[in-house]
Amino acid sequence: AQTVTQSQPEMSVQEAETVTLSCTYDTSENNYYLFWYKQPPSRQMILVIRQEAYKQQNATENRFSVNFQKAAKSFSLKISDSQLGDTAMYFCAFLSAGGGTASKLTFGTGTRLQVTL
Amino acid sequence: GAGVSQSPSNKVTEKGKDVELRCDPISGHTALYWYRQRLGQGLEFLIYFQGNSAPDKSGLPSDRFSAERTGESVSTLTIQRTQQEDSAVYLCASSFGGAPRTQYFGPGTRLTVL
Numbered sequence: 001a002q003t004v005t006q007s008q009p010e011m012s013v014q015e016a017e018t019v020t021l022s023c024t025y026d027t028s029e030n031n032y033y034l035f036w037y038k039q040p041p042s043r044q045m046i047l048v049i050r051q052e053a054y055k056q057q058n059a060t061e062n063r064f065s066v067n068f069q070k071a072a073k074s075f076s077l078k079i080s081d082s083q084l085g086d087t088a089m090y091f092c093a094f095l096s097a098g099g100g101t102a103s104k105l106t107f108g109t110g111t112r113l114q115v116t117l
Numbered sequence: 118g119a120g121v122s123q124s125p126s127n128k129v130t131e132k133g134k135d136v137e138l139r140c141d142p143i144s145g146h147t148a149l150y151w152y153r154q155r156l157g158q159g160l161e162f163l164i165y166f167q168g169n170s171a172p173d174k175s176g177l178p179s180d181r182f183s184a185e186r187t188g189e190s191v192s193t194l195t196i197q198r199t200q201q202e203d204s205a206v207y208l209c210a211s212s213f214g215g216a217p218r219t220q221y222f223g224p225g226t227r228l229t230v231l
Binding site: 003033035037042043044045046047050052080091093095097103105106107108109110 | 148150151158159160162163165166173176206208210217219220221222223224225227
């Protein structure tokens with residue numbers, strides 16, 4: 001079974017600064033996908049970024065980028081030029097590429113990010 | 118286009134009553150998932166539907182929990198004889214096929230069992 005660990009329950013960053021959220025995972029699989037989801041107070045889970053394990057290049061979406069270290073099983077999220085609207089819970093999630101009954105996402109416990117003025 | 122919708126948004130019930138939660142997936146998405154999120158925690162997988170295949174029920178916590186899906190459309194999650202520990206947000210997600218497709222989530226139903 002896979003596990004996902006987010007060791008930072010809470011973080012704070014000033015507006016316009018950069019912050020990095022950590023995520024590690026454990027799996028015996030070679031093909032899989034990793035995600036960061038954002039959950040603002042509205043409860044809506046919003047996809048931030050996705051990384052395919054077979055790709056060496058780190059995924060980037062505007063101000064959001066990841067540092068994917070497959071050997072270390074590490075998948076951190078960097079938010080540049082933080083904005084007040086980035087305030088939310090951030091969840092790291094693992095998805096097996098096997099399909100079928102392996103299609104469920106395995107989530108970490110989340111990091112609460114507060115962006116301040 | 119429209120996203121995943123869930124109803125009701127909030128549900129308060131008394132211990133021992135049955136509740137039904139509804140999920141409308143994104144049109145054309147063949148896969149549908151239910152997750153549970155307890156206060157301050159991450160999401161726990163409950164059940165997964167993919168097309169006409171038998172659902173993956175491996176995450177259902179007890180036989181009081183059940184779910185149905187009509188074809189590739191609406192799904193209902195039913196909790197019988199609710200207990201206080203069932204209080205949580207129940208989130209539904211859909212995807213165009215199973216893994217490795219990205220799952221898109223609805224806004225959830227907050228269930229409170231008194």
